[in-house]
Amino acid sequence: MEKQERRLQLLENFIYLIIWVVVLVMPLWDIDKLENSSEIDWESVFHAWKMICPLLILFLVNNYILLPFLLIRKKSWLYLLFTICAITLTIFVSVQIMPGQEMPGNRPPWTNRNGEQVQRQRPPMIPEGMRHSDRQMPNRRFKPDNQPNPGVFRFPPFIAPHFLIVLLIIGVNMAIKFLFKSIRDDHRMKSLEKQTSETELAYLKHQINPHFFMNTLNNIHALIDIDKKKAQKTVLELSKIMRYVLYDASQPSVPLEKEIHFLSNYIELMKIRYTEQV
Structure with a gap:
């Protein structure tokens, strides 16, 4: 019984190891960069590994601490609370590690998205003698296209992918964990039934x-x-x-x-x- 449970535990950890090895090896196989040059861009690889590191830590905490000590022991609310805190912290650290993400309004007012300066477009000059009704100016104020709309809060666009990736990691982890837990529980039930039958049979034989x-x-x-x-x-x-x-x-x-x-x-x-x- 103990040997079988130990084998299942080793198989579960081996599956986790294979998944994370594949994830860590993927930055080395950037097809677009390998087609242009035969050398690996180690700077990009290390930066990708740095971004994967918080996700790996979240997986380890969830798999070896939160799931066995909280969720499996029927402490669902504590698990939910600590999981939300861990997800928030992971997303925050991942965003800090990412390259600088420019939000609208962070650039100088007369620069494009590439940071290049552009010439300011001034409204056309109007003769002094022209009446106000003859100016044919559009009834709106001139505003650069890169200025944010004041009073409107928007989440950074790179938060959503991180959130989905974190949920995917936790979901896959829970699925594998409970799959092996159900297999172990099934083996334990069969072992208990066998022991009970053997005990009853021995009692009848010796009675x-x-x-x-x-x-x-x-x-x-x-x-x-x-x-x-x-x-x-x-x-x-x-x-x-x-x-x-x-x-x-x-x-x-x-x-x-x-x-x-x-x-x-x-x-x-x-x-x-x-x-x-x-």
Whole structure:
């Protein structure tokens, strides 16, 4: 039983190891960069590993601390609370590790997305003598396209992918963990059922009805004065039954011949108590 559970635990950890080895090796196989040059961009690889590191730590905490000590022990609310805290911390650390993400408004007012300066577009000059109605100016204020809309809060666009990746890691981890837990529970139930059956069978095999034993001894005591030879034969039959119960019944299998002899000895002892008509 313990060996089987140890094998299942090793298999579970081996699956986790394979998954994370594949994840860590993926940055080395960047097809676009390998087509342009045969060398690996180790700077990009190390940066990718740095971004994977918080996710790996989240997996280790969830798999070896939160799941076995909280969720499996039916502490669901504590697990949910600590998981939310761990997810929030992981996303925060991952965002800090990422390359600088420019939010609208972080750039200088007259630069494009690449950081290059652009010339400010001024509204056309209007002659002084032209009336206000003849100016044909659009009824809106000029505002650069890169200025944020004040008063509107928006999540950074790179938060959503991190959140989905974190949920995927926790979901896959829980699925694998509970799959192996169900397999272990099934093996434990079968082992308990087997042990119960063996215990009941051993009890039945070793059981000697005290009334049967007492009545047989009383019959032998009465036969000593009536028929000594029959009393001796009865003692011999009882000894054979005792030998079978003590030695043969404990074996995993018994020859059919011994079973038949045991039944015959039992019938011979019972004949002493009853007449031939029974």
